[in-house]
Amino acid sequence: xxxxxxxxxxxxxxxxxxxxxxxxxxxxxxxxxxxxxxxxxxxxxxxxxxxxxxxxxxxxxxxxxxxxxxxxxxxxxxxxxxxxxxxxxxxxxxxxxxxxxxxxxxxxxxxxx
Amino acid sequence: xxxxxxxxxxxxxxxxxxxxxxxxxxxxxxxxxxxxxxxxxxxxxxxxxxxxxxxxxxxxxxxxxxxxxxxxxxxxxxxxxxxxxxxxxxxxxxxxxxxxxxxxxxxxxxxxxx
Numbered sequence: 001x002x003x004x005x006x007x008x009x010x011x012x013x014x015x016x017x018x019x020x021x022x023x024x025x026x027x028x029x030x031x032x033x034x035x036x037x038x039x040x041x042x043x044x045x046x047x048x049x050x051x052x053x054x055x056x057x058x059x060x061x062x063x064x065x066x067x068x069x070x071x072x073x074x075x076x077x078x079x080x081x082x083x084x085x086x087x088x089x090x091x092x093x094x095x096x097x098x099x100x101x102x103x104x105x106x107x108x109x110x111x112x113x
Numbered sequence: 114x115x116x117x118x119x120x121x122x123x124x125x126x127x128x129x130x131x132x133x134x135x136x137x138x139x140x141x142x143x144x145x146x147x148x149x150x151x152x153x154x155x156x157x158x159x160x161x162x163x164x165x166x167x168x169x170x171x172x173x174x175x176x177x178x179x180x181x182x183x184x185x186x187x188x189x190x191x192x193x194x195x196x197x198x199x200x201x202x203x204x205x206x207x208x209x210x211x212x213x214x215x216x217x218x219x220x221x222x223x224x225x226x227x
Contacts (some may be wrong), residue, residue, distance in 0.1 A: 037218075043202060045218035091156065100146060100158035100172065101206075101216060 002027045004094050006104035013082045014112050020067075021077045021107050023092030029053075032096045034068065036077045039089040039106075048090070051075065079109075087111045115139070117219035119205050125225045126195055134190045134222045138207030145188050146208075146216060147180060151201035159203075162188065164210070195226045 004025045013019035025034070036048040051059045051068050058066050063083075067076045079086055092104040118137045126132050138145050147159040158172040162182045173179070177196075182188040192199055202223050206216040 035215075043204075043221045043223075045204065045206070047215050047217075050215065100161055100169070101148070101156075102158070103156035105155050 002029075002094050002096070002102050004092055004102050004104040006092055006107050008107045009105070010108045010110070012110040012112055013079075015082055015084060017082055018078060018080045019082055019109065021079075021090055021092075021109070023075045023077070023104055025073050025075065025092070025094050025102075025104075027073070027094065027096070029096050032094060034066075034075045035093040035095065035101070036064070036066070036075075037091045037093060037103075038086075039091060040087075045091070049077065082111050084111050084113065117205055117207050117217055119203075119219040119222050121222055122220065123223045123225075125227065127227055128197060129194055131191065131193045132195055132224065134192075134203050134224070136188045136190070136205030136207075136219060138186065138188070138205070139217060141209065142207035142217075143185065143210045144208045144214070144216075145182055146206045147188070147190050148204045148206065149201045150204060150221070154201075156204075159190070192224075195224075197226050200224055200226045 032053045034051045037045045038048050039045050049059050049061045049064050058068050063080045065078045089106045091106045093101040095101050120135045143164045145162045150156045160180045161169040177193045180190045202221040204221045206218045208214040208216045
């Protein structure tokens with residue numbers, strides 16, 4: 001079974017600085033999708049960024065980018081120019097095809113003003 | 114357009130009672146997923162509906178849990194004879210068909226079993 005591991009239960013960063021959240025996963029598949037979701041106190045899960053495993057180029061969405069290392073099964077999220085509104089729980093997730101998402105345990109990100 | 118909606122937002126019930134949780138997916142989304150988020154177990158998959166296909170029930174934790182999706186749209190998750198360990202946030206997500214499609218989540222229902 002696929003598993004996703006986030007080894008950092010909590011992270012903090014100064015406003016305007018850069019922070020990297022770690023994620024590793026285990027799968028025997030070659031085609032799959034990886035996601036980072038943000039969950040603010042409102043509980044709503046919001047997609048931050050996604051990566052298709054067949055693409056070598058790392059995905060980027062404005063201040064958010066990933067470092068996807070397929071051989072190492074690593075998928076870290078970099079947040080540049082951190083803003084107060086970035087404070088939330090961040091979940092890394094794996095999906096094979098149009099199936100269920102498998103989530104990591106989450107990382108709580110605090111932004112210090 | 115409107116996002117995924119869930120009701121109620123919060124539900125408090127007594128142990129042994131039955132509860133029904135509702136999910137309205139985004140219009141046109143053929144796939145619907147239920148997940149549970151609890152302190153001890155994190156985020157876990159419960160059930161998945163895709164069009165008229167038989168649902169994937171592999172994540173349901175016990176036979177007290179069931180779900181249906183009427184008319185390919187609204188879904189109801191039912192928990193019978195609730196237990197304290199059922200206390201959690203129940204999240205619903207929907208997506209269009211296709212392996213590339215993103216799952217969009219609702220705000221969840223927080224269930225507390227006393």
